[in-house]
Structure formats: structure tokens, C-alpha cells
Amino acid sequence: MIDTVIDVRKLGLTFETPDAPVVALQDIDLQIRRGEFVTFIGPSGCGKTTLMRIIADLEQPTSGTVTVNGVSPREARLKRAYGYIFQAAALYPWRNIQRNVELPHEIMGVSKRERAEKARRYLDLVGLKGFEKKFPFQLSGGMQQRASIARALSFDPDLLLMDEPFGALDEITRDRMNEELLRIWGETKKTVIFVTHSIDEAVLLSTRIVIMSARPGRIIDVIDSNLPAVRTLETRETPEAQELAHRIRLGLKAGHSYDEVK
Numbered sequence: 066m067i068d069t070v071i072d073v074r075k076l077g078l079t080f081e082t083p084d085a086p087v088v089a090l091q092d093i094d095l096q097i098r099r100g101e102f103v104t105f106i107g108p109s110g111c112g113k114t115t116l117m118r119i120i121a122d123l124e125q126p127t128s129g130t131v132t133v134n135g136v137s138p139r140e141a142r143l144k145r146a147y148g149y150i151f152q153a154a155a156l157y158p159w160r161n162i163q164r165n166v167e168l169p170h171e172i173m174g175v176s177k178r179e180r181a182e183k184a185r186r187y188l189d190l191v192g193l194k195g196f197e198k199k200f201p202f203q204l205s206g207g208m209q210q211r212a213s214i215a216r217a218l219s220f221d222p223d224l225l226l227m228d229e230p231f232g233a234l235d236e237i238t239r240d241r242m243n244e245e246l247l248r249i250w251g252e253t254k255k256t257v258i259f260v261t262h263s264i265d266e267a268v269l270l271s272t273r274i275v276i277m278s279a280r281p282g283r284i285i286d287v288i289d290s291n292l293p294a295v296r297t298l299e300t301r302e303t304p305e306a307q308e309l310a311h312r313i314r315l316g317l318k319a320g321h322s323y324d325e326v327k
């Protein structure tokens with residue numbers, strides 16, 4: 066099994082627009098190993114989503130190379146090598162939660178019994194046991210987001226791409242989701258790439274923090290976390306965590322971007 070899950074070299078993307086070219090990403094070099102939890106943090110517009118979209122084959126770079134598990138993003142996508150979780154839960158309102166999780170398996174021709182079993186197992190993992198028959202509108206935002214996480218996990222991808230998945234949630238729900246995610250990550254040992262605007266969230270979750278600068282988006286610092294592997298919400302209050310948060314703040318400031326970050 067290849068240990069380097071993501072290998073990004075000299076990556077750049079310039080969008081051609083009617084006014085002027087927009088240099089979204091420049092000279093990005095990044096390697097992510099199996100089992101890491103890597104967070105991208107930086108000001109709005111620095112290219113975090115674009116970088117994630119290139120990894121997911123939703124956008125093509127204009128220079129440089131990317132491999133996912135040793136193959137091109139396109140091949141990785143066709144092999145369903147990753148799960149992609151967006152900021153807003155993308156659930157079908159006319160299907161109950163269980164049938165939302167089942168849908169992609171249904172399209173792939175998985176038997177009714179097998180897909181029902183999968184959906185139940187992953188809904189249970191994200192703490193939604195007992196809510197299988199509810200429709201999205203009957204659930205809170207956090208529960209809907211957990212349902213989309215269950216759907217992404219149900220393929221058992223080794224890699225999870227999470228683009229500000231908890232950005233729209235209130236702080237209490239967000240804390241719960243952070244705990245939930247720490248637990249799932251601890252249990253499943255997946256590689257996670259996570260985008261956030263929150264320094265606290267980056268500190269709590271990551272094994273490595275990638276700080277990006279304002280446009281053109283570049284990596285200005287990569288910080289290894291020295292926090293213990295097993296964490297709770299209280300870990301954020303430890304001196305080590307405070308020190309890490311401070312280092313992230315300094316990194317963002319060095320990129321002249323701190324004022325734009327919450």
C-alpha cells in the first residue's frame with residue numbers, strides 16, 4: 066500500500082476570466098501521508114476550496130502535478146477513492162435519511178439488503194440511530210450534516226475531503242461535530258483533508274496544519290501538531306494547544322491575512 070496518499074508538486078491554477086487572469090494557486094508543494102489529519106487554513110479566497118477541488122478532479126490545474134494514492138485525480142475519482150463533504154449537507158428532501166445514504170449504492174447496483182445494512186451501520190456510527198426514517202427537514206442542521214458524513218463514509222473511502230463541513234453550524238453543534246469527527250477518525254484511521262476558517266478547530270483536529278496566504282494562494286507555513294493523539298474538547302485549553310493556536314495566528318499574520326480570519 067502506498068504511504069503517500071496525496072502528492073502535490075509545483076501546482077498552479079490560473080482562472081481565465083473576462084477581466085484578467087485570476088491566479089488562484091501558485092507553486093503548491095504538499096505531501097500527505099496515510100492516516101494524517103491535515104487542515105488547510107487561510108483567508109477567504111486563498112484557494113483552499115480550489116486545491117481541494119483539484120485533488121477531487123473537479124478542477125484542472127494549469128501547471129504542476131497531483132496524484133491521489135499514486136494515480137491521477139481522475140482515476141482516483143473513478144475508483145471512488147475518497148469521500149467529499151461540502152459545507153452544506155447535500156441531501157435529497159424527498160428521501161428519508163436512510164434512503165439518502167443508500168442512494169449512491171442504489172445507483173451502483175448494490176443489492177437492497179446490502180445497501181440497507183450499510184446505511185444503518187454508518188448512520189449508527191455518526192450517532193443517528195433511530196432517525197433512519199426521518200426526512201431531512203425533520204432534522205437539525207448538524208444532524209443533516211452527520212447524515213451526509215455517513216453517506217461519504219459508507220463507501221469506506223481511505224480519504225475524506227471535508228470543505229468547511231461545520232462552517233454553517235452554531236458553536237455548540239460544531240463542538241459536538243468536532244468530537245464526533247475525532248471519534249470517527251480515531252476508529253477508522255482515515256486520511257482527512259479538512260478546510261476551516263477556525264483556528265480552534267484546526268488546533269483540535271489536525272495532526273498537521275497548512276497555512277495559506279491571500280491570493281495568489283501559496284503555502285506559507287506547515288505546522289506539525291504536538292498534541293496527544295487522543296483528544297477531547299478540553300484539549301483546546303491545554304498550554305500546548307494555546308501555543309499551537311498562537312503559532313497559527315503568527316503564521317496567518319505573516320501572510321498578511323490574519324485580519325480576514327475569524
Ligand SMILES: Nc1ncnc2c1ncn2[C@@H]1O[C@H](COP(=O)(O)OP(=O)(O)OP(=O)(O)O)[C@@H](O)[C@H]1O
Nearest residue numbers: 080082087089108109110111112113114115116280
Ligand atoms: N471558476 C472560477 N473562475 C474564476 N475565479 C475563480 C473560480 N473559482 C474560484 N475563483 C477564484 O479563485 C480564488 C480562490 O477561490 P477559493 O474558493 O478556492 O478560495 P477559498 O480559500 O476556498 O475561499 P473561502 O474561504 O471564501 O471559501 C478566489 O479569488 C476566487 O474568486
